[in-house]
Every structure is written in C-alpha cells, then in structure tokens.
Amino acid sequence: xxxxxxxxxxxxxxxxxxxxTNTINVAGALAADGVDVLAVDMDPQGYLTHRLGFExxxxxxxxxxxDALQSPADHDVDDLVVAHEEFDLLPANIDMFHLEQDLIAxxxxxxxxxxxxxxxxxxxxxxxxxxxxxxxxxxDNVVLATEELLVxxxxxxxxxxxxxxxxxxxxxxxxxxxxxVDVLGLIVSNVAYPLDNExxxxxxxxxxxxxxxxxxxxxxxRAAIKRAVKDQGSVFAEDAEEVDMTDVYAQIAAEVADE
Ligand SMILES: Nc1ncnc2c1ncn2[C@@H]1O[C@H](COP(=O)(O)OP(=O)(O)OP(=O)(O)O)[C@@H](O)[C@H]1O
Ligand SMILES: [Mg+2]
Numbered sequence: 001x002x003x004x005x006x007x008x009x010x011x012x013x014x015x016x017x018x019x020x021t022n023t024i025n026v027a028g029a030l031a032a033d034g035v036d037v038l039a040v041d042m043d044p045q046g047y048l049t050h051r052l053g054f055e056x057x058x059x060x061x062x063x064x065x066x067d068a069l070q071s072p073a074d075h076d077v078d079d080l081v082v083a084h085e086e087f088d089l090l091p092a093n094i095d096m097f098h099l100e101q102d103l104i105a106x107x108x109x110x111x112x113x114x115x116x117x118x119x120x121x122x123x124x125x126x127x128x129x130x131x132x133x134x135x136x137x138x139x140d141n142v143v144l145a146t147e148e149l150l151v152x153x154x155x156x157x158x159x160x161x162x163x164x165x166x167x168x169x170x171x172x173x174x175x176x177x178x179x180x181v182d183v184l185g186l187i188v189s190n191v192a193y194p195l196d197n198e199x200x201x202x203x204x205x206x207x208x209x210x211x212x213x214x215x216x217x218x219x220x221x222r223a224a225i226k227r228a229v230k231d232q233g234s235v236f237a238e239d240a241e242e243v244d245m246t247d248v249y250a251q252i253a254a255e256v257a258d259e
Contacts, residue, residue: 005122008184008256009146011131011139014162018152018189020047021229023130027087028234029253030126037087038124042114042142043132044099046092052084053232057091064093070102072116078123086237088124100137114141126256135169143173143181152187153206155199163209184255185215192221215255217248
C-alpha cells in the first residue's frame with residue numbers, strides 16, 4: 001500500500017516568529033533526505049512564494065490557490081504547483097487578500113476548504129503549510145487540513161501569551177469539528193545567545209507547558225539562514241553555505257517524516 005501523505009501546519013498567529021523561514025528549512029531538510037515535499041503558502045502576503053522566487057506566480061492570472069479554495073471541486077492541486085529546486089510549492093496569489101471575506105460570505109464550510117483541496121494532493125510524502133500571522137478562518141483552514149502542527153515561537157514573554165491564545169483556539173476547533181489536533185513541537189526560533197534571563201525563562205516555560213510531551217527545538221539566529229532564504233532556498237540547498245543549524249532542522253525533519 002502506498003504511504004499516506006502527511007500534512008503539517010506551521011502556524012502561530014504572532015507575526016515575525018519565523019514561520020516562513022522554518023517552512024523553507026524543514027522542507028529543505030526533508031527534501032535533502034529524499035522525502036517528496038509540497039510547501040503550501042497560505043499567507044495572502046505570499047512571503048513564502050516571494051522568498052522562493054515565484055513572485056510572478058503571486059500576481060499571475062487565475063486559477064490559483066485562491067480559486068481552488070473558492071471551489072475545490074473545480075481545481076486540481078497538481079495544476080497549480082510549481083517546482084522549486086529543492087521541493088514543490090503551491091504558491092499564494094494576490095487574490096487571497098479577499099479570500100477570508102469570500103470564504104465566509106459563501107457560507108459553505110469555509111474552514112474546511114483547504115482540507116478538501118489537499119485531499120487529492122497525494123503525490124507527496126509530506127505537505128507543509130505556512131500559515132498567515134492571524135487567528136481566523138485562514139489559520140483555521142490550516143489547522144483543520146493538517147491536524148498536526150509545528151509552532152514557531154520566540155524566546156520571550158509575548159510568545160508565551162501567543163501560544164496560550166493559539167492553544168485556546170485549537171481547543172475550540174477540536175470541540176466544534178469533533179477532531180484532535182496534535183502539536184508536534186515548538187521551534188524556538190531566531191534565538192540570540194548567550195540567553196538572558198527572559199529568554200531562559202521563556203524556554204523553560206515552553207518545556208513545562210506540555211509537561212515534556214512536546215518537543216522543543218531551538219534554532220539560533222544565524223546570518224547564514226537569512227542568506228540562504230535570500231538566495232531563494234534552504235540551508236540544505238546545493239549552493240548554501242555551511243551553518244551549524246542544519247542538525248536541528250534534520251531532527252525536526254526526522255520527527256516529521258516518522259509516523
Ligand atoms: N534563525 C534565524 N536567523 C536569522 N534570522 C532569522 C531566523 N529566523 C527568522 N529570521 C528572520 O526573522 C524575520 C521573520 O521571519 P519569518 O518571515 O520567517 O517570520 P514569519 O513568522 O513567517 O513572519 P510573518 O508573521 O510575517 O509571516 C525574517 O527577517 C527572517 O529572515
Ligand atoms: Mg511568514
């Protein structure tokens with residue numbers, strides 16, 4: 001039997017906590033291991049699409065992910081995907097700025113559209129979805145389409161508050177949709193060393209929040225990570241410079257690839 005496609009959301013409604021950077025590097029780590037990966041850009045601002053060099057797709061004429069989400073039965077994901085050097089990408093489109101309103105206005109299960117769209121996307125081993133920085137219908141679509149999440153956070157108090165908000169929203173979705181959502185791990189990202197007291201307290205708090213049941217990885221702040229993304233790829237790309245954070249991304253990839 002063919003293995004199931006595993007779908008994982010990379011989400012936190014807090015802005016700028018490395019969702020997109022982690023999406024690229026976890027996808028890169030998986031791809032470097034021979035895993036077939038589709039990255040999906042669910043942020044209407046399309047940073048993932050831009051960072052990977054597909055700005056033309058972002059402004060291209062329909063159909064795009066917007067249209068697929070509006071009428072899943074009329075579109076095939078395979079027709080909307082573009083090939084990046086390391087993995088595949090389902091790009092965001094500028095039309096997605098009015099997606100949230102349009103989904104709600106149409107009334108038909110607006111939070112389950114992405115799940116429906118991706119149900120036929122079975123050609124990949126792993127589908128990784130970069131969520132937008134908001135709690136709302138688009139993020140709910142990511143959660144319900146995946147039911148497995150990686151949550152990037154920063155080592156500060158506001159990220160603790162943000163995580164509590166997110167967990168509350170997950171509880172609500174679990175109740176309303178009679179489902180279970182797993183947090184696979186937290187990725188404490190862009191961490192500058194040496195840690196000050198606030199950073200250490202935040203990391204301790206993240207570890208205690210799930211009583212050790214959820215992995216907490218740390219990705220340090222590295223110019224080489226920024227440069228790899230600027231060069232439209234991950235730290236695992238063929239032309240990327242060496243950086244000491246590949247191990248942690250490989251660990252995350254191992255967790256993601258292993259059911
Ligand atoms: N480990 C890292 N080392 C250096 N810079 C990083 C690292 N992680 C993220 N950054 C930088 O932090 C900024 C925010 O990262 P990113 O865009 O990935 O966050 P995001 O959560 O996707 O943001 P948004 O909420 O806008 O979608 C970017 O400038 C990125 O280059
Ligand atoms: Mg982003």
